[in-house]
Amino acid sequence: MSELVVETQxxxxxxxxxxxxxxxxxxxxxxxxxxxxGPNGAGKSTTIRMLLGLVKPTRGDARIFGLSxxxxxxxxxxxxxxxxxxxxxxxxxxxxxxxxxxxxxLGADKKEIDRVLEIVNLSQWKNKKVKNFSLGMKQxxxxxxxxxxxxxxxxxxxxxxxxxxxxxxEIRQLIKNLPGMLGVTVLMSSHILSEVELTATSVGIxxxxxxxxxxxxxxxRRKSETEICIEAHPQDKALKFLESKGLKxxxxxxxxxxxxxxxxxxxxxxxxxxxxxxxxxxxTERKNLEDIFLEITGGxxx
Amino acid sequence: xxxxFDLLWTDIIKQKRSLVWPAAFLAPLITEALLFLDFYLxxxxxxxxxxxxxxSAWQTLVLEHHLTALWFITLPMAVTVxxxxxxxxxxxxxxxxxxxxxxxxxxxxxxxxxxxxxxFLCLMLLLDALMLAAVGKIFRLPGGLDYQLLMSYIVxxxxxxxxxxSLQMWLSSVTPNVILPLAAGFIGITTSLFxxxxxxxxxxxxxxxxxxxxxxxxxxNRLALEGGIFFAAFxxxxxxxxxxxxxxxx
Ligand SMILES: Nc1ncnc2c1ncn2[C@@H]1O[C@H](COP(=O)(O)OP(=O)(O)OP(=O)(O)O)[C@@H](O)[C@H]1O
Ligand SMILES: [Mg+2]
Numbered sequence: 001m002s003e004l005v006v007e008t009q010x011x012x013x014x015x016x017x018x019x020x021x022x023x024x025x026x027x028x029x030x031x032x033x034x035x036x037x038g039p040n041g042a043g044k045s046t047t048i049r050m051l052l053g054l055v056k057p058t059r060g061d062a063r064i065f066g067l068s069x070x071x072x073x074x075x076x077x078x079x080x081x082x083x084x085x086x087x088x089x090x091x092x093x094x095x096x097x098x099x100x101x102x103x104x105x106l107g108a109d110k111k112e113i114d115r116v117l118e119i120v121n122l123s124q125w126k127n128k129k130v131k132n133f134s135l136g137m138k139q140x141x142x143x144x145x146x147x148x149x150x151x152x153x154x155x156x157x158x159x160x161x162x163x164x165x166x167x168x169x170e171i172r173q174l175i176k177n178l179p180g181m182l183g184v185t186v187l188m189s190s191h192i193l194s195e196v197e198l199t200a201t202s203v204g205i206x207x208x209x210x211x212x213x214x215x216x217x218x219x220x221r222r223k224s225e226t227e228i229c230i231e232a233h234p235q236d237k238a239l240k241f242l243e244s245k246g247l248k249x250x251x252x253x254x255x256x257x258x259x260x261x262x263x264x265x266x267x268x269x270x271x272x273x274x275x276x277x278x279x280x281x282x283x284t285e286r287k288n289l290e291d292i293f294l295e296i297t298g299g300x301x302x
Numbered sequence: 303x304x305x306x307f308d309l310l311w312t313d314i315i316k317q318k319r320s321l322v323w324p325a326a327f328l329a330p331l332i333t334e335a336l337l338f339l340d341f342y343l344x345x346x347x348x349x350x351x352x353x354x355x356x357x358s359a360w361q362t363l364v365l366e367h368h369l370t371a372l373w374f375i376t377l378p379m380a381v382t383v384x385x386x387x388x389x390x391x392x393x394x395x396x397x398x399x400x401x402x403x404x405x406x407x408x409x410x411x412x413x414x415x416x417x418x419x420x421x422f423l424c425l426m427l428l429l430d431a432l433m434l435a436a437v438g439k440i441f442r443l444p445g446g447l448d449y450q451l452l453m454s455y456i457v458x459x460x461x462x463x464x465x466x467x468s469l470q471m472w473l474s475s476v477t478p479n480v481i482l483p484l485a486a487g488f489i490g491i492t493t494s495l496f497x498x499x500x501x502x503x504x505x506x507x508x509x510x511x512x513x514x515x516x517x518x519x520x521x522x523n524r525l526a527l528e529g530g531i532f533f534a535a536f537x538x539x540x541x542x543x544x545x546x547x548x549x550x551x552x
Contacts, residue, residue: 049549049551052402052403053402053403054399054402054403054549054550054551055550055551073405073407074405074407075405077405077406078405080403082403084396084399084400084403085396086396087396088395088396088397088399088400089395089396089397090316090391090395090397091395092320092391093315093316093318093319097315097318100312100315101312101316102404104309104311104312105308105312105401105404105406106404106405107308129319131395142400145400
């Protein structure tokens with residue numbers, strides 16, 4: 001197993017009686033893009049705030065680069081670039097002046113400012129006051145700030161929020177290339193499943209403060225079993241017949257569903273027809289990620 | 303240490319093109335304009351009256367500046383506004399969560415902000431003293447410029463005002479709502495005007511200390527100095543502890 005860059009144990013945050021994050025054990029491996037997926041209010045931003053030391057955990061600990069966020073926050077933050085929620089900026093300053101603040105605090109090279117402006121395509125606006133920026137431009141600036149210096153871990157909270165379709169595509173592409181290009185690890189939150197599917201290599205699914213799934217995208221997909229869907233008449237008799245063959249059958253509406261496993265659909269069809277049923281529909285259906293997600297989160301839509 | 307100065311530098315840069323500058327410069331400018339008007343209209347009357355009370359011309363200038371031109375109110379008000387604006391820059395668009403996700407530390411950021419406030423306070427007092435001296439020169443006050451008087455006036459004010467600064471920095475840092483520290487400051491200042499006449503009460507109200515900073519005979523400067531130092535230290539520590547524990551959720 002490759003080395004863990006982020007590892008949390010029982011990480012919990014309560015606001016009064018309300019548990020925003022409930023005993024989360026995150027594991028982010030070096031060099032991967034970890035998609036932190038969850039519906040609105042799931043606790044993604046709160047978790048990220050705890051990782052960055054902005055909010056104190058009620059319980060549990062987070063280790064980044066093997067260091068505890070409680071004990072060595074400064075050593076950690078030096079090596080982490082972050083965006084938390086909506087982009088942060090100083091509106092009365094220009095893009096360059098905003099980046100200069102970051103550069104000074106990190107003690108990074110002067111050339112870094114132009115480099116990151118180039119990456120996010122803001123060079124032509126660099127001397128414009130940020131309060132006059134569009135939301136997408138502010139988001140780009142926030143990404144530029146997160147990239148400035150030699151960061152080993154990027155924690156990006158909904159990085160494509162507010163961008164237009166071209167911008168979303170561009171930033172996703174950028175994020176995708178980061179591990180290969182710069183050797184960084186990315187922890188990226190999102191409430192868009194397809195976004196995580198397109199960019200991430202690992203996924204953590206959070207809902208109502210709990211981590212419900214964690215693993216690679218492959219492992220998530222494997223959860224999607226194929227089912228055989230049959231419409232046969234009369235339905236109740238067909239159901240009894242199939243069950244008498246030792247199959248687990250579920251009736252939903254006017255259709256019957258059977259887990260595919262190693263079942264042969266053609267043989268099943270033949271058996272039904274031979275028995276005198278009218279088979280009007282037979283198909284094999286694979287649940288998509290959206291269905292799996294809904295199943296995992298218990299119906300909390302994205 | 304170098305890193306702290308880098309941080310302090312960024313805190314000052316954050317105020318580029320912000321309202322802190324006009325706030326810090328207008329306060330002394332308006333006061334000096336009032337003082338100028340005061341001397342323009344009744345220079346001889348003021349000086350004659352003061353001479354009867356045994357005050358020198360420059361001491362009279364300080365007296366008029368402090369009371370008639372209302373500097374004893376304007377200065378605390380200006381400090382209140384500067385503190386609120388310094389934190390407003392952070393609260394306005396997520397600056398706090400951004401800066402604190404860099405390797406800065408809540409305690410150091412608080413100190414740096416406090417120092418930024420102190421720098422603006424000093425700028426304001428220096429500017430005011432320069433203009434005060436200029437008004438004295440313009441009206442050809444008898445006797446040379448009283449450097450010692452001016453110096454102790456500046457020092458007294460700085461010490462008394464830093465108590466207010468510490469308190470207002472704390473209030474401004476706890477809430478993202480800029481109205482609250484402003485309201486607290488303004489209410490504190492105006493009520494202290496009534497209470498400040500009684501020295502025993504004035505002693506425990508930081509807003510009242512500026513009233514006691516004129517280096518003139520019969521003035522209780524010790525009250526201002528002791529109170530300023532005590533409250534500066536007390537509220538700095540209180541604010542620092544409070545801010546270090548704060549959850550940055552805005
Ligand atoms: N300061 C706070 N006080 C009380 N409750 C809070 C506070 N901050 C967040 N919460 C609650 O904690 C829960 C998680 O919020 P969080 O911002 O982490 O969600 P999120 O997953 O980032 O959602 P989104 O996709 O909308 O950004 C929400 O129900 C929110 O109302
Ligand atoms: Mg969020």
